[in-house]
Amino acid sequence: MRCPRLLLLLGLVLAACTPPGAHNTGIYLLVDTSGSYNRQVRKAEQITLYALSRLQSADSIAVARIDTGSFTEKDIIAKATFDDRPSTANQQKRAFASHVEKFIDQSTPAPYTDITGGLLQAIEFLNEKHPARKEILILSDMKEDLAKGYVRDLPLDFRGFDVVALNVTKLRADNFDPRLYLTRLDEWRARVEKGGGRWRVINDLDHLDGLL
């Protein structure tokens, strides 16, 4: 009679001591600052504020720009992992929002668009944080334009990642031939899904409810 009780107690203790699974979220927002998209940068603030309002303690967020060579920490504009305590997390959110706002006010157009480099940086950043849910948000027209000498033809490991393209605007050429736009999106979809990730496109920024 005593033995089963001891076993039950032991089981309960073990269950209580089992390391809990991660519940946090990691978000990496890539903002395209190339010449063709720089006018849309202001929308990055809207997305950042939305993301901040949905994030909780222990969640991580980073905002980085896409420019000529984006596979670098220098392109990260702001990053934060929110504190355990809700009050401190709120202070961090306010500081983060202020930082992003300052960047947007001072943003200058970049000559090239290195989306792949930005994605590599995002994967690296989020993998370091070990969040339970990893989301890469790309505010861009998804038109990659690499400078000479940049090699970006490499497979990306998107396993466990949600990649969301936001506000993918149509270029002048897309208007002449919509197939260009569709092909561009299909190529990115194929690339993400081939890497094991999930791909989504949200063009209506007034309805971001399903984003996080």
Add this chain to the structure above:
Amino acid sequence: MSMTSLFAITPWPAVSAAILLILLVAALYFARDTAHQAIQASASTLARGLRLAAHSVTHAQERLAARNRQVLLAAGREAKERIVEREFVRVGDTVRKDLAGYPDMHRRLSESIQRIAEDQEKAIEVPPDVPGWAEAVKVVAELDARNAGADILADIHKSMVKAHAEAINDYRKASAERHALLRRMMPDWRLIQDTLGRVNRSITSVLDRSQAIDRHMEEYEAIVRGEDRALAVLSSSSIVYFFVSALVLAVATAGTAVNFTLIARPMAEMVGGTNFIGAFRTADIAALVIIMVEISMGLFLMESLRITRLFPVIGALSDKMRTRMVITTFLILLLMACIEAGLAYMREVLLLDEMATNALLRGEEAGSIVNTHLWITTAAQMGMGFVLPFALVFVAIPLETFVHSLRTVVGLTGIALLQVLALLLRLLGNASRHLGALAQRAYDLPLFVPLWIESRKRAAAHDAARPRGKSDASALREART
């Protein structure tokens, strides 16, 4: 062997089927007795097994009923002992109170009576003196001298009038003194009346209590004798207590939920909002632990005050130790209540902070809408945070009732379930016996042709045997005659 090959034993499937059917019927017919015995044996075995199980369940139900009866009687006996004990304590208090004041009351009554007696003695009416002039007047009136007697009589008359006036005055004075004495008796009368009224009330109270004790003692004796009526009363009371205490506990649970909501959010500031133990947030568990500690302290407080009797160890402690426990648990509760009030205030602060941050993230001006009456909700939250721990103390009373009545209710439910189970088993036993008979009839159904032939043959054999029997009977009749 497939059905197709079976039908191919002759070139004509219909003929094959007919042959097969005949063979099957013949086989079933020849195996009929054995099959009937097998069906009968199976049905009987199953019926016997089910009946045995029903008996076993009925036995278990009887044992449970006996145990439940013992539990009920023990609980009722204990409750009655507590009530009678309390009544005796009250009677003792009343008697002690009145007897303690009895010497004083007796002295006051004696003094009052003595004073009244003295006053009454003084207030006795003294008849006025008989005038002494009457004899003198008579003597003078019998004198022969004319004028001398008249003068004397006139003088006597004057003196008598004067004496009468004086006597009247004296009488009035004496009456006034008597009335004054009687007036002085009034407070003593009232004192006596009040004292006797108090005595009457005390005696009436003691009599009432003694009647209540008599009633409780009768019920107690009925419980000790284990009468069915007492058992029925205890049983129904127990069910009522169970539902009432369950209702109160449900209300207390709702109160606990409100309490939890008040302190769960600020607890995240203390233990972190992202730590988990199993599937639950550490902050939630910490808040729950605080509430549970408060409830435990409430239980100990009630136990130390001897309002509940869930822990005999506490009840058996010395009065000094119990008093210490009361003080300690009350202080811990007070501390908890203060902490909860602080956490409730912190919750409001955090909410405001979060609202401001969200407003900023929505692009609104932080604090653009300032609620001037916000202090009311803050104060209400703090008040609730302070009061709820003390309110939860009283959970101990319905909890004790619930625990005690639960045993009886579970026992009664178990008895009812076992009764239903026994009935079902008995029904199934009977059904299996009848199903055996039905299976035998169903077995005979395809064999109606050979059975019909058999019955015809038997009838023919019976008919053939009857004339001989009839002739034997007539021969016997003839022999008798």
